[in-house]
Amino acid sequence: MNTAERDTNPRIVIPQAEPVLVETGNVTKKVRRRALLQNVSFTVERGEICGLLGPNGAGKTTLIRAMTGLIRPDSGDIRIGGRSVVREREAAVLHVGAIVESPIFFPYMTGRDNLDNLALLHPNLPTRKEREQRVREVLEIVRMDKRADERVKTYSLGMKQRLGIAQALLGDPELLILDEPANGLDPMGIRELRELILRLKHELGKTVLVSSHLLDELQKICDRIVVIREGEQVFAGSREEMIGRHSSLEEAFVEMMTS
Amino acid sequence: MSLLLYETENSGGVPFGRLLQAEWRRLWKRRTVRLMALAAPLMALVSAKYLLSQNGMLHPGLPEYATAGSMPVLALAEMLVTAFSGMMLVLAGLTVTEEYRSGQLRMGMLRAASLTRIMSAKWLVCLAFMWIQLAAYFVCSAVVGRIWFPNPDTYPLFYEAGQAAYAEGLLYDLGYYALAALVLAALLAVFFWIAAIGRSSTVTLGLGIGFLLLSYLLPTVLTYFRPLFETQEYVRLYFLSLLMVEWEGLAAMLANLHGLRLWNLGVIGGYGLLFGAMTMWVWKRRDSFE
Numbered sequence: 001m002n003t004a005e006r007d008t009n010p011r012i013v014i015p016q017a018e019p020v021l022v023e024t025g026n027v028t029k030k031v032r033r034r035a036l037l038q039n040v041s042f043t044v045e046r047g048e049i050c051g052l053l054g055p056n057g058a059g060k061t062t063l064i065r066a067m068t069g070l071i072r073p074d075s076g077d078i079r080i081g082g083r084s085v086v087r088e089r090e091a092a093v094l095h096v097g098a099i100v101e102s103p104i105f106f107p108y109m110t111g112r113d114n115l116d117n118l119a120l121l122h123p124n125l126p127t128r129k130e131r132e133q134r135v136r137e138v139l140e141i142v143r144m145d146k147r148a149d150e151r152v153k154t155y156s157l158g159m160k161q162r163l164g165i166a167q168a169l170l171g172d173p174e175l176l177i178l179d180e181p182a183n184g185l186d187p188m189g190i191r192e193l194r195e196l197i198l199r200l201k202h203e204l205g206k207t208v209l210v211s212s213h214l215l216d217e218l219q220k221i222c223d224r225i226v227v228i229r230e231g232e233q234v235f236a237g238s239r240e241e242m243i244g245r246h247s248s249l250e251e252a253f254v255e256m257m258t259s
Numbered sequence: 260m261s262l263l264l265y266e267t268e269n270s271g272g273v274p275f276g277r278l279l280q281a282e283w284r285r286l287w288k289r290r291t292v293r294l295m296a297l298a299a300p301l302m303a304l305v306s307a308k309y310l311l312s313q314n315g316m317l318h319p320g321l322p323e324y325a326t327a328g329s330m331p332v333l334a335l336a337e338m339l340v341t342a343f344s345g346m347m348l349v350l351a352g353l354t355v356t357e358e359y360r361s362g363q364l365r366m367g368m369l370r371a372a373s374l375t376r377i378m379s380a381k382w383l384v385c386l387a388f389m390w391i392q393l394a395a396y397f398v399c400s401a402v403v404g405r406i407w408f409p410n411p412d413t414y415p416l417f418y419e420a421g422q423a424a425y426a427e428g429l430l431y432d433l434g435y436y437a438l439a440a441l442v443l444a445a446l447l448a449v450f451f452w453i454a455a456i457g458r459s460s461t462v463t464l465g466l467g468i469g470f471l472l473l474s475y476l477l478p479t480v481l482t483y484f485r486p487l488f489e490t491q492e493y494v495r496l497y498f499l500s501l502l503m504v505e506w507e508g509l510a511a512m513l514a515n516l517h518g519l520r521l522w523n524l525g526v527i528g529g530y531g532l533l534f535g536a537m538t539m540w541v542w543k544r545r546d547s548f549e
């Protein structure tokens with residue numbers, strides 16, 4: 001009847017012990033009757049690295065947009081920490097840090113200034129001192145402290161990706177969503193990125209959802225894999241489940257993509 | 260219950276003040292904006308040079324003859340339609356079109372919850388910048404006026420609004436600048452709408468200049484049909500153009516010529532509301548669709 005009462009239920013704080021952090025149920029998004037996403041349903045548990053795998057144009061970015069509340073699914077729900085991104089976006093994405101599509105910063109500002117500016121938008125960083133402190137911390141985590149005072153337009157793609165991860169870490173979120181962070185990186189860069197993501201998991205206890213169109217990038221680090229093709233989910237489960245009766249992950253993936 | 264509502268409003272939402280702060284600081288990181296901030300004294304000097312040469316051709320008894328008291332108003336009339344409009348168009352192109360189209364706003368959108376809020380903050384911040392410019396221009400032109408222009412005991416105001424001594428004249432100038440501040444707000448709303456639909460900052464610049472040209476051409480065409488209208492009808496139609504309100508309409512408002520004070524206020528408010536609403540509609544749609 002009144003909104004305050006209706007909202008009471010989902011507001012119950014879920015204890016940290018709850019293993020499931022992300023839960024998407026039958027997410028569907030259509031644009032002019034073409035389905036960009038169709039019945040995508042998977043879960044991610046706390047502390048896991050989950051790979052979102054699919055060829056270019058499969059709908060990975062669209063799904064990430066929906067997960068961060070940038071678009072609204074036509075049907076289905078996405079819950080993060082028990083809160084619906086669709087119905088209570090602000091509360092749900094409060095504990096999410098993300099790179100969507102690609103990390104685009106204000107090129108005329110330094111890396112540090114970009115982060116300072118974004119930090120202003122975090123309610124949990126109320127004072128200037130706290131913001132500056134947090135910016136220093138995240139720059140250190142991604143090893144960008146040396147180049148932080150140069151303008152972003154002088155950065156390489158790899159540096160922008162790392163700054164993007166730093167930006168996602170600002171609010172100390174439980175969940176990090178990284179959209180194709182390896183795109184355009186050289187093999188060394190990809191390796192550093194992989195190590196960084198593993199550090200985020202092991203040292204900082206983050207849950208990470210990372211998308212890619214290359215199986216190679218994901219298979220070394222992911223505990224769980226979700227595969228989508230043309231907006232449809234063709235697989236969701238652990239690495240081991242995906243390999244199943246195939247001799248390798250790659251073989252399993254190739255079969256999914258061709259069948 | 261009230262506690263619940265309180266939590267609803269604060270469950271992760273960024274306070275609007277923080278959004279303003281972020282936009283304001285980012286505005287000042289742009290080189291273009293820093294250069295623009297230096298414009299006031301320069302513009303005052305350029306105007307002074309022009310008005311001094313004009314004075315050489317004018318009778319000192321005319322209101323157009325620039326004195327220490329009338330200098331701020333005379334110096335603003337031309338600059339409003341040119342430099343100030345130009346600056347606002349550049350601000351709208353850079354902070355709205357470019358930032359939105361390039362994806363630079365995405366990281367802010369993840370945090371600030373909606374484009375509607377971001378754009379409202381941008382409008383306020385750009386307006387604050389322009390108002391500071393206006394204030395700086397007032398000070399600069401008043402100083403330049405005092406140094407280089409004659410300061411007679413009294414001088415005539417526009418549209419036979421009476422004679423003014425220096426102090427009264429400054430009050431009149433303040434009134435004029437206050438009205439100018441209102442027109443700037445309305446024109447900025449127009450430019451923000453253009454910037455919202457423009458696909459690139461170049462397109463925004465072009466459309467904005469187009470709007471200004473049209474606002475100049477239509478009343479100019481109207482002058483050819485002057486005999487067809489009653490005076491009151493004619494001036495009202497004429498001042499439907501925001502540009503003409505900027506150019507000639509503010510002095511007419513202060514003299515309340517043909518009841519224009521209320522009419523022009525209505526025109527300014529009308530533009531502000533209409534374009535403000537259209538802009539909000541664009542962003543609301545993008546908030547919920549994309």
Ligand SMILES: Nc1ncnc2c1ncn2[C@@H]1O[C@H](COP(=O)(O)OP(=O)(O)O)[C@@H](O)[C@H]1O
Nearest residue numbers: 031036054055056057058059060061062063549
């Ligand atoms: N706003 C949109 N309107 C229409 N089609 C879109 C829109 N955004 C993306 N698409 C289409 O949706 C499909 C999935 O895109 P995307 O999610 O970016 O794929 P991925 O990130 O996996 O490469 C693509 O075919 C793309 O052309």
Ligand SMILES: [Mg+2]
Nearest residue numbers: 060061101180
């Ligand atoms: Mg993508």
